[in-house]
Amino acid sequence: MCLFFYANFAWGQATIVFVPEVQGTTLNGLFRAAIYNPTGIKSVRMNIVVSETRAGRIATIQTVPFQIGPGSNVIPSGVARSASIAIAQNTTANFIRRNQYFPQGDYEYAFNIISASSSEEVIVDQTFNHEVTPPAPLDLIEPYDQDEICEKRPLLTWQPSLPAVDGQLYQLLLVEIKDKQNAVEALNYNLPVVNQKGIPANLLVYPPNAKELVAGKKYAWQVSAYKDQTIINRSDVWSFEVNCPDTMANAPDSDLGYRDIEDLAKGNFYVANGILRFSLINSNQEQQLRYSIICISNKALLPRRLKKIQLTKGVNKIKLDFTGNAAFKDGEHYVMRVTLPDGTTRSIRFTYKAIQ
Known part of the structure; x- marks a missing residue:
């Protein structure tokens, strides 16, 4: 379950809206936090300090000045790209530097937003804590890898992505495999037969508006779990072939x-x-x-x-x-x-x- 953490603040103060389960697993994800500003336009700078219980300080982020208006504000993409990011020298920080995501650990995310004109004027000072655990593999179930199936509009099923994230949805991509292609190449380069987003459960009844699969052809498919615009988990790419001339529908009563x-x-x-x-x-x-x-x-x-x-x-x-x-x-x-x-x-x- 996702928890939105709010520091103690007086009524009318600005706040950070941050979902550590989704946005706290990469450095880029930190810039997807939202800033709620209840009053007028402000020119601000943002500092973020990320620490891990055993490793200590991991990274320090400082942005150039930017403006926030009344209501909910996203951090401008230009501000995120130009931000100064200082990564520490320790095992955990080196892992993040190489792999671009946070390894397992207990993390603290300290957000500090100050006025662009005076560092003494603190607009937001909020801290979030979250334990990052590696997600379980998102395993496909059926059609099984390299299987031969009969149904031209199959039911596609997979294991739920764990740990579960509130508001998590699935996207399923299915493409035809052309000659001399492997499944991964086909998924990366071919037009999809099915590209279904917003799937709430771990199964998809073949979409009625999609073209039915063709006997004798091979297909590749993959499922991704996501929340908003962030990919949480992704399955391997599996393939199957539609090849079953002797179905029960055509079998004589003998x-x-x-x-x-x-x-x-x-x-x-x-x-x-x-x-x-x-x-x-x-x-x-x-x-x-x-x-x-x-x-x-x-x-x-x-x-x-x-x-x-x-x-x-x-x-x-x-x-x-x-x-x-x-x-x-x-x-x-x-x-x-x-x-x-x-x-x-x-x-x-x-x-x-x-x-x-």
């Missing part, structure tokens, strides 16, 4: 229409045209199949009254007819979790298509 559950569990979204068919092997005694289904694209849809399936010993071909069940809507995405007779679980992802 033994060939029952896909092995192990095969289904490795795939992306299959198309269930009113009916989902799969097979599994039961090496134990006869028992009832344990399974559940959730709709991941519309949480208001709650599949209930699911058919009871009795497993016999050996190969079981299972047919689940969803027609007539109001919880299954055309075009919605579902996950069925099946507990196999040996106690292991498998997840089957499918898109439901209503029979016309």
